[in-house]
Amino acid sequence: MKTHSLSQTFSTLARQDKKALLVYIVAGDPTPSLTVPLMHRLVAAGADAIELGLPFSDPEAEGPVIQLAHERALAHKTSLRDCLQMTASFRQDDPVTPVILMGYLNPIETLGYVAFGEQGAEAGVSGTIIVNLPPEEAGDLGQILEAHGIDNICLLAPTTGDERAKYICRASRGFVYYVSLTGTTGAATLDIDAVAAQLARFRTLSDLPMLVGFGIKDATSARAVSQVADGVIVGSAIVSLMAEHAADPALLIDRVVDFVSRLRNAIDR
């Protein structure tokens, strides 16, 4: 078992009776040189794993906040190879915190599935979330990632029926990502009762940890969701803070660290 595996992280959290906090940033936003230092600070502030967004020219499932982050990262030509290098560089100082690459299929397809599996394992990637790759289409890549010890995490949506959810849970590795609302990232606020009801339905289908993303904006919503899920994923709220302070990296890090610490406290309270 790798030291930076998701299952290790989740079993540690379970022993401590804690819920997971995953934090999403886009690699290269606002500048590539800031990404790795920021990752370390996010971990110090309480993130249990980092979701590193892979910049893409056509991020069709993202709301405006994350779309703009992709554009800022692409203005610096941040490529998939750069993201793998950032992960490798992060690993030199942090051998345990999982790094999950989250993005769209085309850059991975262009690099090649085998090359991606090999280079990802070598860089210390723990998992992948490929937004536009449902399990039906994930066969080849899924096998290659599995062979390299990288967990390909699948998504569930409010529109997913029971039969399909069963299939997705079987295909998913590491955890299951429940997209808590029909919409793009950063959209409307959550209905906690609805999330709880959906998770109760999905929990009968799988023993994997169930994490919730989309619509978690602050400490209050993070706490509420963490009480019904195994963990929360926060993206747009952080990316939005980063956009606000893009011109001042020191202030950006302070603000993001402060925000993540508050999320951590709210979840652990």
Add this chain to the structure above:
Amino acid sequence: MSRSEAKSSRDAIGQNESLYALPDDRGHFGQFGGKFVAETLMTALAELESEYRRLKEDKSFTAELARDLADYVGRASPLYFAERLSRETGGAAIYLKREDLNHTGAHKINNCIGQALLAKYMGKPRIIAETGAGQHGVAAATVAARFGLECRVYMGSEDIRRQSLNVYRMKLLGAEVVPVTSGSKTLKDALNEAMRDWVTHVDRTHYIIGSVAGPHPYPMLVRDFQSVIGEETRQQFQDMHGGLPDALVACVGGGSNAMGMFYPFLGERSVRLIGVEAAGRGLDSGEHAAPLGRGRVGVLHGNRTYVMGDEDGQIIPTHSISAGLDYPGVGPEHAYLKDLGRAEYVAVDDAQALAAFRRLNLLEGILPALESAHALAYGMQLAAEMERTQTLVINLSGRGDKDIAIIAEIDGISID
């Protein structure tokens, strides 16, 4: 073919399994096609597919579609023997399939009528669409008005600037036109934004994709709705000339007019099928929209196909004088037909398309869309190399009124 015959020949939709029965159950054309979308949309796509498979065999649905195609769209569109153009070109006899004479001025309405009917039968009160030049947006807004559906059209802010006439036309039809300012601010970004809308409002919204692109079942159902073009052509050619034409030529952006023309002829090996992409400022300039000619296999907008991408897998900006061809992907069935060798794909640049545009005006008194002018340019070149006894059908997919301002600007004339 009379209109009543056009009706009677369409009691089923999209039936041609003479060459292959594709897509397969998972929506694949060989390695191409598929469903590469966020999980939230998977259930909606499955519903759309099962509803479509049911309705295409449903007599009341197909009868209503046939009636609207005849009485509202004005089908059958004529097949016209372009005698003077043929003589001046000096080779094969050139026939033009006059999709420009349809209501709203292009083939786009064939698909929009079909999909609006689907929306109606599925009980969805709202439709959304993406548009580049505005032709698909106008067709979607038109059928929304016709069926009393709420309609929102996404259009890149750059295209809105270039196509103000169509924007106003959509508004007159009661549609809301939403400018898209992300990415390159063109058609591909409008498609992204329409997908985002669909993800958010999927319970009450049907997304009318304008081409044989997008996730399964769209490439299949748009092809089926457009194949009325090829079915009519086949019958009309038989009636006018006898036999089958030697070649069919159609322009390819996403590729819906070409797919609709080719599909009923796939099993007829003697008929050459030629798709014409936009070479823009030249294939070697890098500024073109020819993913079949110069692209690589990739995944964009829900399907695997040839795309214009760089070595990092980012989608790169395209260029064509014709906004309707200015798209970095292409329908997955075209990608399959290319690899299969059943269809040939060539490219025509901006200057050649413009020359063909002018020539058809002068020789036949027909104002073609700049998209269709690409097919014309190659069709004329090919006809010249063919024997006088041979025949060629060019799909005149739309009329060029929308392009007059662009041509005038090139000529240095102000018509504001």
